[in-house]
Every structure is written in structure tokens, then in C-alpha cells.
Amino acid sequence: MQNTILLLLGLCLAIGITIASDTTKQHLSSNVMTQVGIVVSDIDAASRAYADVLGVEKPDIIITDSAEKTNIRYKEQSTDARAKLAFFNLENIQIELIEPIGGPSTWQEHLDTHGESVHHIAFKVGDMQQEIAMLEGKGLNMVQKGDFTGGSYAYIDGRDKLGVLLELLTSTDE
Amino acid sequence: MQNTILLLLGLCLAIGITIASDTTKQHLSSNVMTQVGIVVSDIDAASRAYADVLGVEKPDIIITDSAEKTNIRYKEQSTDARAKLAFFNLENIQIELIEPIGGPSTWQEHLDTHGESVHHIAFKVGDMQQEIAMLEGKGLNMVQKGDFTGGSYAYIDGRDKLGVLLELLTSTDE
Numbered sequence: 001m002q003n004t005i006l007l008l009l010g011l012c013l014a015i016g017i018t019i020a021s022d023t024t025k026q027h028l029s030s031n032v033m034t035q036v037g038i039v040v041s042d043i044d045a046a047s048r049a050y051a052d053v054l055g056v057e058k059p060d061i062i063i064t065d066s067a068e069k070t071n072i073r074y075k076e077q078s079t080d081a082r083a084k085l086a087f088f089n090l091e092n093i094q095i096e097l098i099e100p101i102g103g104p105s106t107w108q109e110h111l112d113t114h115g116e117s118v119h120h121i122a123f124k125v126g127d128m129q130q131e132i133a134m135l136e137g138k139g140l141n142m143v144q145k146g147d148f149t150g151g152s153y154a155y156i157d158g159r160d161k162l163g164v165l166l167e168l169l170t171s172t173d174e
Numbered sequence: 175m176q177n178t179i180l181l182l183l184g185l186c187l188a189i190g191i192t193i194a195s196d197t198t199k200q201h202l203s204s205n206v207m208t209q210v211g212i213v214v215s216d217i218d219a220a221s222r223a224y225a226d227v228l229g230v231e232k233p234d235i236i237i238t239d240s241a242e243k244t245n246i247r248y249k250e251q252s253t254d255a256r257a258k259l260a261f262f263n264l265e266n267i268q269i270e271l272i273e274p275i276g277g278p279s280t281w282q283e284h285l286d287t288h289g290e291s292v293h294h295i296a297f298k299v300g301d302m303q304q305e306i307a308m309l310e311g312k313g314l315n316m317v318q319k320g321d322f323t324g325g326s327y328a329y330i331d332g333r334d335k336l337g338v339l340l341e342l343l344t345s346t347d348e
Contacts, residue, residue, distance in 0.1 A: 036207070116337035159291070
């Protein structure tokens with residue numbers, strides 16, 4: 001009798017775990033595009049042009065931290081890649097300008113292959129590892145990841161299927 | 175005395191007109207990006223991939239009207255270009271997939287030159303002619319325009335300065 005109860009409890013537990021894993025989302029957890037990222041060869045000129053067209057002040061240009069701080073990995077290798085960044089905050093979305101500097105990166109590869117153009121669209125996600133695994137399960141591979149003050153990012157190469165890279169962003173501030 | 179009053183009134187009117195014309199915006203009138211447009215070679219496959227990644231139904235694919243209805247002009251010439259379109263409405267922005275069909279267009283030229291990639295970012299504007307003139311004054315040239323049910327569009331080639339085309343959208347429904 002005791003064995004039967006244990007067996008039933010075990011079954012209930014197994015069913016519970018199965019149901020829980022079935023509710024893991026098989027799509028992006030966010031429906032908000034937070035950013036459009038554009039690689040440029042001259043961030044100073046591009047920033048001036050955007051400021052002029054949008055009617056705003058030219059923002060400060062930021063340089064990403066060194067690899068020791070960002071833990072940047074490109075195609076599963078360490079790299080000295082950095083980037084100059086400029087951000088334009090529109091009412092509903094952010095435009096990020098990216099001028100690659102230093103070593104190999106998805107930014108440099110995109111600029112070399114496609115010229116100045118849109119590199120990624122970004123989504124803020126909760127569980128980064130889960131979302132990366134979900135997208136890799138769909139054949140979309142992570143090409144670069146790294147940290148920044150207050151968060152982490154991962155670029156997923158959706159160019160073959162979606163015509164653009166996806167950037168996943170998580171925040172460590174919340 | 176009467177002449178002096180008339181002269182003063184005339185001066186006030188002239189100053190008023192000058193001030194009014196000076197307030198014409200020399201930048202985009204909107205700070206909201208309404209759409210990211212992506213050219214693709216197979217809209218059916220791309221729509222399925224987006225629906226899968228976003229966790230939504232695959233939307234209906236629309237074919238733009240014929241040139242007689244859309245009054246489409248590409249590089250100041252008439253063209254038979256049309257496009258298959260699919261729209262994904264996110265919480266804050268719309269993704270538009272575009273598969274060019276028919277004659278020459280900015281969509282076809284972009285696909286031929288750059289492959290599947292982001293074609294434009296869109297802004298809804300009030301006075302289309304004024305915004306086109308303002309952007310052309312900054313060296314950004316209109317490459318294509320046309321009508322659709324409920325509105326008009328114009329593509330401004332910002333690839334050299336901004337790394338992307340701008341689409342201006344106006345609505346005739348309001």
C-alpha cells in the first residue's frame with residue numbers, strides 16, 4: 001500500500017514537471033522592440049546626420065569597455081573587439097549607432113560585408129540562457145555575447161531566416 | 175499719419191510672416207518610429223520564421239495594387255513594380271516584410287544589392303511635400319513614392335548618411 005502511494009506521488013511529480021516544461025515559451029518572451037542597431041564607419045559623421053534629421057542634440061559617443069570587463073565572445077572565441085556607440089532615444093524606441101573598433105566582431109563583419117546598414121533589432125528578455133536555447137532550437141545561432149554596466153547582450157544571427165540579427169538584452173539592475 | 179499707421183501695420187505683417195516661416199521645422203516632425211521594413215526574397219518563408227520567433231499567427235500576405243492605382247514612381251519614372259507585404263504588429267512598432275515583384279523599385283534594388291536585410295525605418299508625417307523638401311535640402315533624395323488605400327508613402331535614401339532609407343508615411347483617413 002505504501003509503495004502504491006509512493007508510486008502515485010512519483011507519477012504526480014513527473015506529470016507536474018512535464019506540464020511545467022511544456023509551458024516554457026517557444027518564442028521570444030517580449031513583444032517590444034527596444035532598439036534598432038545600425039553599424040557605421042564614421043560614428044561622428046553619422047551622429048551629426050541623425051541629430052540633424054531628428055532635430056536633437058548630438059549625443060556623447062561612448063566606447064565599450066575592454067574585453068576584461070565585457071567578457072566579449074565572438075563565434076565562441078575571445079576577442080579584443082570594442083565599439084564606439086551613440087544612442088538616440090525616440091519616443092517608442094532607441095536608435096543605436098555602432099562603429100566597430102579593435103578585433104573581430106559581428107559589428108566589424110557586418111560592416112565589412114554589408115557596409116553601413118541596420119545590424120540588429122533588440123528585445124529585452126528575462127532568462128537569457130533560456131531564450132538563446134529556444135532560438136538555437138529554431139536554427140538561429142548566437143554569434144556574439146558580452147556584458148555592459150547594468151546588463152548583458154547576445155546577438156543571434158537571424159539574417160538567413162529573418163533578414164536581420166536579433167539582439168537579446170537582459171538587465172542586472174532589476 | 176494714416177500712411178504711417180498703414181506702414182507700421184505692413185511692417186508688423188511682414189515680421190509676422192517671417193517669424194511664421196522661420197518656425198518651419200528643419201527636422202522630421204515625428205519622434206516615433208512606426209515601422210521597420212525588411213526586404214526578403216521569399217515572403218512566405220520569412221513570414222513563417224517571424225511568426226515562429228514572435229509566437230504569433232502567420233499574417234495574410236497582401237499584394238500592392240497596380241501602378242494605375244498606386245501612382246508608383248521610382249527614380250522619377252513610372253514602373254510596374256509591386257510587392258508582396260506581410261505585417262507583424264508588435265507592442266510599440268510594426269515589422270513589414272516586403273518581397274518585391276514586377277518592375278524596378280527601391281525594394282528590388284535593395285534586395286539585389288544587399289540581399290535580405292532591413293530596407294527602411296518609417297515615420298508618420300503631416301505635410302509630406304514639406305518633409306521631402308526639408309530632407310532633400312539635407313542631401314537626402316527621394317527615390318520612390320506611391321499611394322495605398324488610406325495614405326501615401328515616400329522613400330528617402332539615407333543610406334549614405336544614416337545607413338538606412340527613411341520612409342515617410344501620411345494618412346488620408348484623418
